[in-house]
Amino acid sequence: MERSVEGAVRAQRLARVAVGCAGAAAVVLVAMIGLRGLGVVLAGLVGLAVAAAGVWWALAYRGPVRLFGAVLAVAAPLWVLGFLVNSGMGVAALAAVALWTGAMTSAAGALRQDRRQRTARETSARRPVRPVLIMNPKSGDGKVGKFDLVAKAEALGARVVLLDGQDVSELAQQAVRDGADLLGVAGGDGTQALVAAVAAEHRLPFLVISAGTRNHFAMDLGLDRTDPSRCLDALTDGVELRVDLGAVAGRPFVNTVSFGAYAEIVQSPEYRESKAATALGALPDLLANRIGARLTAQADDTRLEDPQALLVSNNAYETGDLLGAGSRPRLDAGRLGVIGVKLEGAAQAAELALRGEQAQGLTVLTARQVTVTADNGTIPVAVDGEALTLPTPVKCEIRPGALRVLVPRDRPGATAVAPLRDWRRVGRLALGR
Template sequence: MTGSGSGGGGNGRTARLLARVAVLCAVGSLVVLVATAGLASALVIVAGLAGTAVMAAGVWWALTHHGAMRLLGALLAVAAPVGVVVIYAGNDLWPPVLAAMSLWAAALACGRAALRRDRPPRTMRGRPAGPLRRPVLIMNPRSGGGKVEKFGLVAKAEALGASVVLLDPSEHQDVTEIARRAVADGADLLGVAGGDGTQALVAAVAAQQDVPFLVIPAGTRNHLAMDLGLDRADPALSLDALTDGVELRIDLGRVAGRAFVNSVSFGVYAAIVQDPAYRDAKAATALSAMPDLLLGYEGARLTARAGGEELTDPQAVLVSNNPYAAGDLLAAGRRPRLDGGTLGVFGVKVAGVAQAAELALRGGQAEAVTVLAAREVEVTADAASIPVAVDGEALVLDVPVRCAISAGALRVRVPRDRPGTQPALPPLGWRRVGRLALGRTPAQRAAVDDV
């Protein structure tokens, strides 16, 4: 693993230029609005902010109520933006609004690009991987709606010299035992074409036996594959790692003696996953359970402790194998690195409509959101056991539940030629952008950021 320099050379010059463009566009959006709309520019801003707040309130009511209140909330969530559009159209404000919004969008894009270039993240570097003698791949034919069959993974893997263990969907099989037996029989690589839960079970055996692990993104979401930079559109391309691969060293999470590759969830999501109907009707099950979980929940009250910090009574806590990008909620599904040696902690505690509106306006920087990082996390509750979702699998664990990270525990083999990971969007701090635009040194910017 290697690190990238910060703010020097071509990256530094480009970052400063982008920061200056961002500042000019941000100022320009305000100037255009005021110059073309005059006093009506205040109406534009007030209407936009009010519409966003009302829409957020509507979404909150729709999530936290049943029946008529849910319907009313949904109507508000739709009517608010429509109302803003009507106000703009009725006052002939479309031209300045469109111009200002375009400039503001350009300012956001350039500002984030500037910060990304100013402090490029460290990237995971692979080392050459030698030839394999007996790779064994475990495939779940039901994962991802039948991707194993759709992409012909069995035939393609066997043509590349791999032995395939095809799971039988009609009966329960001990995947961990299958993986252990494969290594005992001489397997020098373990791979999985299946969901993240199955991947975690096999990854634990691979880490314990110190053999490489291969991820074939044949599940539904394929979070680990995304963060490894694999091509999720065509799972068969991951098989190229068998003949032309590189090896990465990544971390492995641990919770109550069990490995996880992505995350462990507590609170609302973990409770929803416990419902047997969730697997076949995720959206409907979640909507049905949300009101009781967010407002009328009478279950265990959680407390999460990480790195000396404490989060009390959160509605949801997510502990991840390396932190997710949390600059804004839109980026929270991606981990910039898998080899940082720390757990990420993402907690949400929304007390009412006002905080729901702030969450909609400020995203991951809202007061309702807590973002932490630590090597160990402990979750306690006022109950003997609590529901927990480990890589999407429903469990019930005794408290306290302890999560830890095993740095560099897992050898992952990936294709040499793969799409790669996309840099995470950094949180957009205009103070940092302004200092960068003025040409301050990295040390000066860091000092300002720490204030």
């Protein structure tokens, strides 16, 4: 969808603010600090690289080396600050940092305003006559009860089925056999995916109710995650989005499939009780390839050898969010997002901190199909956060436009993560191009 005139004007204004702040930061460094401004830049880059190396040692080792890395990760930024203060450049440096922060923030805002695609194109939708909603009372710390979703849904004419250990896919299939003309879910993303697959199979509209813990799929659909009852507005005044659906080894997913370190960690029985401690205990062996499967991924024509972590997503996440924890600007591009991480030491960790997506240890691409093989017959896989074990090879595919999603006409909209700053594009926006 094309930008509105108002959005274009906001994009231009933000781009001009970004260019102005960036220029002012440069002036501060040159005029107020002179040649010492180069020292500020170099000190900042060195501190960032050293801190990143410290984080690597803290994650990849145990004992004294881990302690040394943690100390280094904290001490490096403090050293940079002390260097600036002792050199008499503290005030000017802080002013330059503040201006540069303003430039980066404004640039991100301008690029978001300039985005021309929405999550998916809207089409008109008929009001469902026999909607069936499957609700998990335990999901999201009891959001179904907290927001009185059962009563509100039934008041709008929906039949509600409460989950209590049943097979959610079979519940959805039974609802179709009973004549449902819409399937919906109030629960986590894993449950959403299972019912979505049934809706796609029968070409029925699908309703997402943001009653899970994180609700990534709901967020990227632009739904209200603070009040899941607002999702029910789609039953009376809804529009339809046609979006893609992922599949891993034939199992549907709406967000992500993880292989490697994260998938290995979530298999641990201790993970649910103590996530941080479990991850810190397992990471040294995983990063050094002492335990866990050694993976190879084929993403269309690109081969990824021995990644320590691999994330495959239903459409690509913002390139500014390399861990896949943010948002997807589109859900109908018909492509899987692929992020592979392979770090072989502190130097590559530092490079990742400095160069981001351009770092040698990071691969970011899109593909229509990803096949993961390993030196083991089975591998752990995390599908929309759920821990599974699947036989190799594991094939990930995308089904373009497979899912008809009914959403409220009036909804907050997706909360996008800032993309990486393309300063040439920001400059063109500032000039009104």
